[in-house]
Amino acid sequence: MSWRRAVRDLLRHRVRTALSLLGVAIATALLLDMVLLSGGIERSFGRLLVSRGYQLRVSPRGTLPFDTDATLDSAGQLLAALRAEPGVARAGAVLGTTAFVRRRQALTPLVVYGVTPEAQGIYQLDRGRDLAPTDTTSVLLGTPSARRLGLGIGDTLRLVGRLDPRVAAAAVTRLVTVRGLARFVYDAKDQPSVAVTLRLAQRLAGPAAVNRASLFMMQTTSGARADSVAAQLRRKYPAVSINSVADMVAQFRLRLSYFRQLSLILGSISLVVTVLLVGTLLSIAVNERIGEIAALRAIGIARSSILRQVVLEGLLLTVTGGTLGVGLGIGTARWLDAILTSFPGLPAAISFFVPDARQLSTAAITLLITGVLAGLLPASRAASTPIAATLRNDAP
Amino acid sequence: MMPVILARNVDKQYRLAKQDIHAVRGVSLSVATGEYLAVVGPSGSGKSTLLTLLGGLDQPSAGSIALLGQELGGLSDRALTRLRLERVGFVFQRFHLLPVLTASENIELPMAERRVPRAERRVRTRELLDYVAMSHRADHRATQLSGGEMQRVAIARALANQPAILLADEPTGELDAATGREILALFRRLHGDGLTLVVVTHDDRLAADAQRVIHMLDGRIAG
Structure with a gap:
């Protein structure tokens, strides 16, 4: 019943929830793109260098x-x-x-x-x-x-x-x-x-x-x-320079360190935006339902159940928004990739946005933790609602 | 026989809008098993505050309350919550059903919290819906029900875990006369079935149905 209830609770205010989902989706898309970008060009460059099976290069010193x-x-x-x-x-x-x-x-x-x-x-x-x-x-x-x-x-x-x-x-x-x-x-x-x-x-x-x-x-x-x-x-x-692919990728990484920094900053901003969006929505929802919550506590619903229910709503919002964000992020990555790879002098086979399973799963887990964290503050507020005082204030 | 509720010299003060309110003053009270007690009095006389104290929703500033033999002052929040879930039923003036759930789901909620198996919950919910004559509205959301229907569902929810006592705060306060009579009849039936009832009310008819009536004035039992 908990998931179903969480869905219905979020659907109480459809427009508000839809806007929040859109916000989370955009933040997720940004996070995804930054994750793909942060190491994407390096991975792409490394793959390109070994694509024909030659691992070493000798060039003038x-x-x-x-x-x-x-x-x-x-x-x-x-x-x-x-x-x-x-x-x-x-x-x-x-x-x-x-x-x-x-x-x-x-x-x-x-x-x-x-x-x-x-x-x-x-x-x-x-x-x-x-x-x-x-x-x-x-x-x-x-x-x-x-x-x-x-x-x-x-x-x-x-x-x-x-x-x-x-x-x-x-x-x-x-x-x-x-x-x-x-x-x-x-x-x-x-x-x-x-x-x-x-x-x-x-x-x-x-x-x-x-x-x-x-x-x-x-x-x-x-x-x-x-x-x-x-x-x-x-x-x-x-008298000559001899570099392995790893050496060249490392030098490439040095030259593009600003890309990584930019990705880290924008990725972090997207997580903060997600926390703020989800946290704000849930705080508003908890405020609106404070009388309901006090009544639930009165009839014997435990603090932990109230906490879990609010966190569940946050998680649902994050997962749904995040899922939409993946589609949006992939679309945006393709569009940005087309722009960036058209810069003169860059190999056409280079891609700026390259998925990496480990990085993507880390981002997904980070996003889930973000959703839970965003829900924790309003959830703990809901769980610690003073029952009698709230019911008294809620009385006609 | 041990009383269901035993309150001794209970005092309750709280602050509201920067003012100290002395809502309950030295109340001593005993409610016997199977008794139907009505607490009446004007607005602000402390009757609702007394009910929240008796139900373990708040702690008295002084004095002690024993509910079903357990001193409430000595119980943790978790134990109090458990006690309310398993042994006490609450009915509120504003019903406080979850609007996103159906009548059935609202009744199931306390049983789900108690981890009653789903099949058992379903059977008990059907019985309770029958008992309050709401079977035909089982799948309607709370928002689709009338005031009287919501209160009947709320009573069914209060009975879900087969409590030893039902505490009701102005259960007919938001209902018209005819609907109020239906709730009155329901309470009479509950009492007839052996349930202990404590009802805070302005409704003379409801008070007239009770075995014992306590009048409160300025936080004290006036008679």
Whole structure:
């Protein structure tokens, strides 16, 4: 009867209850979004980094991958040495550069990734066939570049290498054939990228790029811990930066610490709002029903039963509002995610709002405790109603 | 035979609107098992306050009250609550039914609090609804009942746990004459069935039905 009674009690004032539920739902949505946001981008970033199975990155000393234009020297020798290291299963090089495609009188710029096809972790081949390790006449197009250039598998295009700023002449041009279509996992939305072999990318980048790479990506052998392998390689190769995914996530976390602080503050505010809303509603309800409550105490209803009934109402309000809030929060998270991920330079695969079972259950439990706490004050007031004085005041 | 209620030199003072009220002054009273006692007197004479003291809803400022052999002054709030639940029935002028519950649910409430099994509660509720002639309104919410009907349900609720004594404060105060007569008849029947009744009332007819009438004036028993 208790739950049924709690429902009916809340329905005594439908508009008031509906408004309170809306308030709790909004506060819950805010809490949910803040929970998803607080660690979401880190989780998303971490997942993205290991999505192709490469746990380690080697970049020029003091930099993170593609953080600057700096490149690694003697890339061929360094790559060979790294491949021979214990704990390293696979290693591949990537050189990022810019090239152009001449269409009529205009030059269309492209982001070119030079890769070692036998060990690359930056694209997923969707259609066609992959690059061969020594092939300098093939290219893979990302969907945005294929769309922009109007090309498909089997078509040819002339890649124009980095322009000399003094004479505006290309360092080199190459006729290449589209072998396949690929999805570049770290690309921003609509980024026009193509993949070629490392050797071709080095040529397109100009004489200064011969035997250089932007980074290496490495897979550890099964059973080896990425952090341990990274630490061991760091000691042996002090001239470069070697980071595991965990290292990069940690650095990313540092850069985004304001997100966490903001989430914590807004999440806490939402809990305070919930306590105030539920507490206020129940206090008003207890005030209105004080005569009823005194009569219940008179007929032998225990303080604990009165307390439980009011807390139950608070809990019901919180759970119902919270359930509505989950839907609202998911909708809002999707909408905000679409806005935030459209910021330039961010990988399209990054998501700001990522659910985590442990965090979500902690938030749910916190919300329930909040509901109980919000009900406790009015409930204890109801339970300690002085019976005779209240009935006397309630008399006609 | 041990009296159901034994009050000795009971005094009650309280503060109301910054004024000290001496509501009950040196009242001694004994109510025997099966007795039907009416307490009458003008407004403010202390009769309702006396009823709250006799029912253990409040503590006297001085004196002592024994209810069913138990000194109320020595009982904890929990024990007093239990005593009221199991041995005392209360009927109020304003009925004080829970408006969100049906007549049946209101009657079941004290039994549910006493953890009487559901099936047993249902049977007892049906019996009580029959007793107060309210079976036809069992599933109506309290707000859908007339004053007389609400008071009959309230009486049924007071009887739910088969109390040893029924305390009623102006049970016909909010009812018209005809409905008041129905409640009067119900009280007469309860007394006939052996229940001890203490009724605070302005209603001469109700007082006339009682075996004994106590007149209160300025907090004292005047006769």
